[in-house]
Amino acid sequence: MLERIEEIRAEAVAAIDAAGSSAELEGLRVRYLGRKAELTGVLRGIADLPPEERGEVGGVANKARKELEALLERATEAQDAAELDSQLLADRVDVTLPGAPPRPVGHQHLIARTTRQIEDIMIGLGYHVAEGPEVEHDYYNFTALNHPEGHPARMLQDTFYVQSHPDVLLRTHTSPMQIRAMETQPPPIFIVVPGKVYRRDSDATHSPMFHQMEGLAIAEGLTLADLKGTLLAMCQGIFGGERELRLRPHFFPFTEPSIEVDVSCFQCGGSGTLAGGERCNLCKGQGWIEILGAGMVDPNVLGFVEDYGYDAERVQGFAFGLGIERVAMLRHGVPDLRRFFDNDVRMLEQFS
Amino acid sequence: MKVPYSWLREYCDPGVAVEELAERLVMTGSEVERIEVVGPPSAQNFIVGKVLSAEQHPDADRLRVCTVADGEGERTIVCGAPDVAAGQTVAVALPGARMPGGEKLRTAKLRGVASEGMILAADELEVGEDHEGILVLDEALAAGTPLSEVIPLAEPVLEIEVTPNRIDCFGVHGVAREVHAISAAPLAADPWAEDVVAAGEGEASDVASVAVEVPELCPRFTARVFTDVTVGPSPLWLRARLSAAGQRPINNVVDITNYAMLLTAQPLHAFDLDKVPGGALTVRTAAEGEKMTTLDDVERTLDAETVLVCDENGPTGIAGIMGGQVSEVSAETTLVLLEVANWNGTNILRSSRRLGLRSEASSRFEKQLHPELCLRAQVVASKLMVELCGAKLVPGTIDVVGVSWPEPTRLRLRGARVSGLLGMEIAQSDQVDYLERLGFAAEADGEDLEVTVPPDRHYDVTREVDLIEEVARVHGIDEHLPTTLPAAAGPVGGGLSREQRLRRRAEDGLRDLGFDQVVGWSFTDPREPARLRIPFDDIRSSAVMLSNPLSEDQSAMRTMVLGSLLDVAARNVARGADRLALFEAASVYLMEAPPTGRNVGTETTNRPIGPLGGEFRGERAAPVAELHRVAALAVGPLGGRSWRGGGETADFFSVKAVLEALAAQLGAEIAFAPEPEPFLHPGRAAAVSLGGVAAGWLGEIHPLVCRAWDLDAAVGFEIDAAPLLGAAGAGEETYEDVTTFPAAYQDLAVVVPTTVAATEVRATILGAGGELLHSAEVFDLFEGEQLGEGRKSLALGLEFRAPDRTLTDEDVGGLREAIKAALETIGGTLRE
């Protein structure tokens, strides 16, 4: 009897294994587990066996039945899934066709992108962002920034003036906001000022309209060394953590001491020479790229806002200004300043 | 400022290659723009030669065949100069010499005669512009002497961009002092230390007089008189030096004035005193409209603030800017008056700008020279007048002091302040060294220094902080300054304001909606409003005008962003673009602010307007109304055409959807009402309001405007950023309970006259539906014959909701009757 059960079991396992459709599997279920199946008969006839055989035969037959039930269930599931897949396959598409209808993708202007990038770096250093008007009073653009009337320093920048308002001009730098901000906020103050500025000059390296980012920090005990650290952090944020700075003394009417700042070239690593041995075109073989002007805020400037809590004997600080276009040109290899204002979509769409 | 290295080294020789000096200058604050080499690139193969014979070339009228002693033997040189003659000592380039520009000289046959070298003219060595005659040298020079022992060859010239505060460095001697300060190499005695002996007869005041009528504009006027002057060409060394410094040699007297100016930074002017009637000069201001002809042969019309040097017949020169032709020094001149004056810098700057006339002299005077410099230049020039022109100095210097100059400035330099401002220590002894080398006197007083400022730096160094800069830059900022971040008093918690964050969100939102950001010009053509069909009495027609624009079509500040967007679109379409979706977030400029916060709804907004609305920080309001706008323009389809359709040309509704999506991204309530704009399609134009505040327009651009920009069609909007962000609720929302009872939905089809706006239908339904009606949205529009002429059918989906129960059919049915009744009041009926 036990041998017979094993025979049935083995036969059924082989048949399930070989079955190719769900109908076939249903037939096997009837044949091996149905009411008229031999195994069912064996189980039903256990009572007729001698008592000493009943236990063993019953156990073996039950085990075989359970095994076959499980096998059948698994095979049916697999068979159903395979049949669904073959139906789905008939519904296939060409996945290489473009997504449709295409979702238009807009692009950020490089100037906006660069402005934001620098803002974010400075925000991380604890600065706030302030904005001032582009059409500005002579007082804020020059006088209060230590460019007295008739001073040759005013000649440094060719200025656009507004008709019939001789004291109104297009700001030549973002620096007027230094005064506006200090007039409305006592020290300490840590701000950056992005925005458009205008100079009466137009060629491949000068645009009558361009963008600057001003920085102003005034508190007790700020030093030129703090300015250097701040600028290093900013330039590393823009151009990469390996960058170094070079500080050259310079002259600006509203800072003293004043410096011009070069950043080590990120294309040649400051060596001036490219891997192939040729001269680096970005820094023209110098290893350094001039990037911004800065300095300690001139006491005369603080004198204009003394009434607002800026006593030059008590607080001091620094200011800096950099050209957004210049940063964008260096970072993205844009050859000509004027491209930024041409707004050729073929260029705009290069920058996602 | 061009500084020939050999000239500089006469006063201070740092003993290093010129490149190394340039680097050191750059790192201490003198910007060396370039090092130019004047003359041939190398001194090799240039020698002194003696012309032994000069014969006519057998086959060429204009050539001469010369035999030239070269110190070793004789050689044949064919020469084209007509004045070459036997006995001359000349400059010779031998084969192999590299000429200025780099070309290598070779032995060449000229009309059959081999020429083994070249006899040189001044311009061929870049020591002057003279090409006609050959350069004749001192006959005491031996043949074969290297030419570089006679004149500087391959002369490096430092071109320094001097900042306007450093007037001292507009003279070679000032640069030499700077080199002394930064290198500690010895500085020679001042070239004006010893005056020349006055060998002339009588007194200067016997033959000349100076009257200054405007002392405040002419603080000092000095004059010296020279007799027995022989005017002629300057010696070679002087011509070479001036040429290298960028000055054209003219004659010895004029060259001496230029030389003394280039050395001391103090300009001079020479008069032919015989041409000054009575030798009497007067300094006065011009009469308004007075005319004079300057040395450059231009007649100039003057104004009442221009200062003149005059004789009894009228102006002889514009003070400090340019001399006149009347008393110009010429070949016949024998009596010279040398003027060295001090002028008011502000006045010179003003006059030179007004006249559009800038000279070497005015560019120095305008930066305000110190009156003490006058005699320095007199002494330097006097020596050369005697030496080079055979002149005799008449005893006595005429010296009219208009305004006595201030005492030297004395400043206290606090030791603690030096380290406190710089964040680095500089030893007191070093500070003293640096300042003394720069020409200051410094005395220690404890930790501090008492410093006296020399006259050359009087107007530049006026405060302690200026001294700190001096010691810092000589000490070496780049080399020694530590790198620190603000410590205890440093910044705390940076960030953007909510308005700034929302503005970024708005820009990102438009980008997400497929629009490319552009940056347009703030300048525009004053005719742009007319091209946009804007009437002249509209505030958008009164632009902020520039008084000195670069060109007429950039002379107005834009009053709308639309013009720039149309410009950008037109340029791109001309380049073949067929799908454009552009936006710009930037300012417009209006002479007067439009009525702000114009209220179109029932709710007033009291939000601060802020910088985007033209309210900037600072005691003084912005001079004009500067408003930040967000504007967009679409040309062609918004989305591309595809294998599954799409690519429909953008119209009113596709761009309206963009603006609605933008408002939704910011959580701003937006509304539209029909309202014409001169530049929009009259039937497809809407006024946009945000949070109940008028904010701008949306519409299809008028075909005539499109035509003016060569576009087929375009759709856009332009809204003020202040009301957009003012209405934005994003980031400020509070939770509303969503676990309410199920909603009941019902669709309505409403037939109304075509003239009734969808907004009105919707508002009527919402009004009648009361609190239980949660929303009503249009989902279909139908117009057809069966509705009758002038009628349309709108389908709306209604959602009813109650916070406390499930709504019954009776609830909704009752409301439906109320809605039906309300619709009848606007001529609407429900289609069953």
Ligand SMILES: [Zn+2]
């Ligand atoms: Zn490089």
